[in-house]
Amino acid sequence: MKFRIEQRIPAPLAAVEAALLDRDFVAASADLPKLGAPELLELQRDGDRAHQRIRYRFTAQLSGAVTRVIDPDKLTWVDDARYDLTSHTSRHRILPDNYADRLQATYDVALEPLGDSTRRLVTGELTVHVPLVGGRVERAIVDGLEEHANAEAELLGRWIAKQS
Numbered sequence: 497m498k499f500r501i502e503q504r505i506p507a508p509l510a511a512v513e514a515a516l517l518d519r520d521f522v523a524a525s526a527d528l529p530k531l532g533a534p535e536l537l538e539l540q541r542d543g544d545r546a547h548q549r550i551r552y553r554f555t556a557q558l559s560g561a562v563t564r565v566i567d568p569d570k571l572t573w574v575d576d577a578r579y580d581l582t583s584h585t586s587r588h589r590i591l592p593d594n595y596a597d598r599l600q601a602t603y604d605v606a607l608e609p610l611g612d613s614t615r616r617l618v619t620g621e622l623t624v625h626v627p628l629v630g631g632r633v634e635r636a637i638v639d640g641l642e643e644h645a646n647a648e649a650e651l652l653g654r655w656i657a658k659q660s
Contacts, residue, residue, distance in 0.1 A: 497634040501604075501618040501645050506653035509584060509609040515652055515659075517522035517546050517579065524655055528647045530556045537574065539596070546579040551593070556640045565626050566633060570594035579629070584608070588620070598625045601637075618645060 505512050515521040519536055526533035528643035532553035540547045554571035572593040579586040583606075603620025622637060624630040 497631070497638060498621050498640045499619070501616075503608065503616045503618075503635075503649040505613060505614045505616055505647060505649045508612055509607050509614045510516050511656045511659075512582060512614045514580075514608060517541070517548060521652075521655055522550060525651060526626040526638055526645050526646060528651065530554065531646045533620070544581040545640065546577075546581060548574045548575075548577045548579065550577075554637065554640060556636065560565055565629060566595065566598075573599075590622075599623070599627075599630055601605065616645075616649065 507515075517539065519539060522534050535551040536548075538547065538549040540615040551572060551574050552561040554568070558566065558568055558598055567601040570593070574593070575587050576589045576591055578588075585607070586605045588603050588605065590599070590603075592599045592653045599622075601620065601622040603618055606617045608617070622634055623625040623638070626633060
């Protein structure tokens, strides 16, 4: 399933990018919906490049049909992200802790300045290899990602304003 999420974040691009790579912001995102508290595993910066790995847990409700083939407690993964701070882009790979044979996902993020705010465009593809319910699981995950991204955009605006 291909997906696209576009948002306007009420903060300048440089501040948004800095927040996304800030350990304190990652910790502050613990109360966002659908994905549970993030666990920052790695954050390295080298000039205009950064590598960040965060473990997430899917916490949204799943239907009974889905939970017959997927254990919700095992829906954890690492978001492995490589940032190019010159082009304001990042490439993300989702690395499942469990069910690696059933889930594949990648997405790209582009940040663009819009005056005092930032446009964030997320495009990606998610595939769940589970007969009969794969499409439902994909939709549930993408819905959760979109809800999380929207809540994160709001949090970014508030968090950056508070830091200023």
